[in-house]
Amino acid sequence: MLKAMIRIQWRACWHLVIALAVAAMALPIVSVRAGWSGAQGNLPRFLTELQLWGFFYPGLAAVTALVLGIAIWTSDRRGHHVYALLLPLPRWRYVLLRYLAGLALLLPVVLGLWAGAIIATTGLALPPGIRVFPHAIALKFLLALLVLFGVAFAAASASSRTLGIGFRLVGLFLAVHIAVVLLKPGTNLLWTVVSALGSSPWPLAPMAGRWMLIDV
């Protein structure tokens, strides 16, 4: 059953998966090649540039999670869930199969990034003290992707009513944030919440920290 589900989802989203995998593979290679020519003479600059490129990793994880999380449920939404209701399956099992098939679609993206990181760092004549982290960055990307995909999948699988309540709550929070900023300019509720969610043990913690493919 899982195989069938993966096949269905692959047929629906293969072009997205391929595009994201290529982007994931290209990211580490481009980030290193872009600054490597001048690195021997100016290592701090190269590492600073690499750190800036590092912001693209969580960005790519977020885009991947969002795109695939939504794409997985598109066919069900379009068909008003008739297909799911026709299957001789409990609903929870159907959702679980969708989730596991979604995870399978994430794999090419993670493998693409891992391969790209290894290719980017192989053969570089690095001075002593400078190290490469292709495996660690791939693992960090996988963790970030897992959590973000969980968020996107849970949101996409929720009913329109639940989503509506969620959007209203987010809107209300933003309104309060703007009001607070206007009344007391030094206070930033949005940043406080985002920072809290990005620190351990909260869900966005895997996105935080340094995303360095090459570091000291």
Added chain:
Amino acid sequence: MSRSALRSGLLILLALPGALAAQSARTWQDSTAKLAAELRALRDSMLEGDSTIEEVARRGDLTISASQHLRAEAAEALEKLVAARTRWFGGATPSPSGFRIVLEPGNASPEREAEPGLVVLSGAPDSGHAPRARRVIRSREFGVGLVDQFGEMMYQSGGARLLRWLELAPPLSMPDHERRHLAMYTVMTGTGSAQRECVAGRLDDCAYVLGLGPPTRGEPGGAYPPFLRADLLLATLELGGPGAWERLRAASTDSLDAVLSAAAGIPFDSVLARWRDGIFAFRPTDRLIEVPRVLFAVGWTGVLLLAALAGGLSRWT
């Protein structure tokens, strides 16, 4: 003017060089220094003619006084200074005559001017010959200003050779983690050949790039920036523990490596090796991700999956 008056004036002018030569240059120098010190003391007392200035706190030979509205900040700043002084310099003072630091609050914000007032830190005996300094700084940064100014005064007293080598007063108020992290990046990303050899573990090259030894190769490349010398000095004082600064000052006429060795209480090579090890300890770990983070991420994934299952159960009902 009569002719006789002109003649007597001319005679005085002719006699003056002889009288001047009679005074030795040393006497002139001493009296000039004395006058300058008295002038500084007079200027301080005039500038500090604020009737609300009162003693706020006293710690050993240090006394802090402040205008009425700055007393809380002054007391806090003194505590910071006492902690920093004890850590880096033991009980040493910049001069046997004491010292004095005057802080004046700078603009609190671009829109609002700071309320006038003063904070005065005196190190006993604070005589007219004591070194003095004045800083304009935001009142919430009094602690930082006091610590940095005190540090500058101390380095001035560490001998001309040390001062020339340092170029930059070590940033005492900078948090340890920040300082060592910056030092680590500066060391690890140096591109000169001697700098790379220092990273690889050659202490002779470390001595060269820190301005403490001769070059060991034909084209050694540049030295490390002054910030690293400041970091080395602070690491040395830390290694030497209580009494390190007194030992450093006592050895100030020796070569710089001997000065650092005396302060740390260990051979110079060991000082360099320990400093380098300390720098290496600040490198990011091989594991960019710690196990607890992995476990939390997996846990959150499970929670989100449960949420999705719950949503999936209810969505078609």
